[in-house]
Amino acid sequence: MADQIRVRFAPSPTGFLHVGGARTALYNWLLARRTGGVFVLRIEDTDRERSSGEMTQAILDGMTWLGLNWDEGPVHQADGLERHKGDVGRLLAQGAAYRCFCTPEELQARRDVMKEEYRYDRRCAAIPADESVRRAEAGEPFAVRFRVPEGDTAWDDEVHGDTRFKNESIEDFIILRTDGTPIYNLAVVSDDIDMRITHVIRGDDHIANTPKQILLYQAMGAAVPRFAHLPMILGPDGKRLSKRHGATAVGQYAEQGILPEAMNNFLALLGWNAGDDVEVMTMDELVQRFSLDRVNKKSAVFDTAKLEWMNGQHIALTPAENLLPLVAPLLVSSGLLAAEEVESRREWLLHLLQELRIRGRTTLEIAAQARTYLVDEVEQYDEASIAKHWKNADETAQRLAAVRAALAAVEPWTAEGIDAALRATAESAGVGLGKVAQPLRIALVGQAASPGIDFVVHTLGRDRVLRRIDRALERLRGAAA
């Protein structure tokens, strides 16, 4: 398998896994799965100051939630320190890099004078090799810079096509700090060579790093991988997505009742499409259909309304058995259900979820709608609904009393039997079913909107139905008096 595709996702552990990173990870994962390749996870923790173990774990958790399993890793970039140093040593030995004895303070001073025009003036590039070695051995501190050659550096980007930089626009960048630790561009290239990465898929904020990295590959005598630069994800205001736009960490969406399948589906469509009008896709379908050449160049706005719609689509497609483990914990933690009831009332819960799953866009909404079926009494009556459907208290009470009698006699207790009883009640009263169903609905759930009335009555069970009607009758008689 010499031509097996190897990709990597290489986040720096300086924060949670955010949606932009998640999409980058997803595209890498999809390409690997699509082609039978290898997906490597690498944690870029060379910046010790800003990296933390908790954040590394948070990123791993986010990936796991999304189901983006990795085949190798997580490898820590910091573990490659010796190799990085060795690579720098070789570049130094072959003259592709040189020691720079300018101190950060000196550089800053020059930058202050020249403002934005400043670019490193290569003064240390002219130091003869023997002198450079002598000063280093004498203990003078130095950083190592890459000697950018003349010419152009170009590549055929999988997303952007031909992309070209003039080397003169690239300064002799530092590859090794004074403290002997590598800089990002060197570490990335050294690691990607070491991991035999064939396709580098990352955000297009890295486009300007790419020529530097290609130069490094060439200097190190390694094959240059394919590059694919994905467009940025923006907030609704068109600015780069950030915390002030609200939820950006994938974990926050998990808490908001978003399904990982929906998140992946939505993220996949942010900058890519399957080429037809199909939008709702399972993970398997995404894997089947993904290809890099249908990735867009244009940055995209993250639209939570569409995410929620898509989540609703995925919830509706999720069998009740699979929905139960997602919703039950919410019901248990809000005290509506005892932990052991999840098992003992499993059939009833599945029956409920089967009905509710097309009625909510998040698992939180589903759980909220399940509430009235789990408590004994109606918790709150919607006044606007009462005003509309309980207009005449006497008449409503009469009708509810008739309904009560009919429901008390339904045998067996099935949705069909209930439906027949309600229709018969309406008919003998000489009104349409709506005139019976709406007042009853308010008596049962406190508002004018709910699933079908026969479902509500059946699911609530005879005892609670009769009790709630009795409560409604008390209320109506109080109002009439």
Added chain:
RNA sequence: GCCCCGUUCGUCUAGUGGCCUAGGACAUAGCCCUCUCAAGGCUAAAACACGGGUUCGAUUCCCGUACGGGGUACCA
């Protein structure tokens, strides 16, 4: 400042010179279905940033301009 990238309905997008009276999806509005609400179905409104070329013909190719974004660190 300099370097680079981008620009189709409010948003995500289809479109690779004639198939475009620019298609789909979300959101919005209306209708249908109907015991209500969802879901579903149908319909409506809604876009090729601008200016030059090239061409018999440009959303599509080229050049400018404008606007947006990224980079320009001993951050990643």
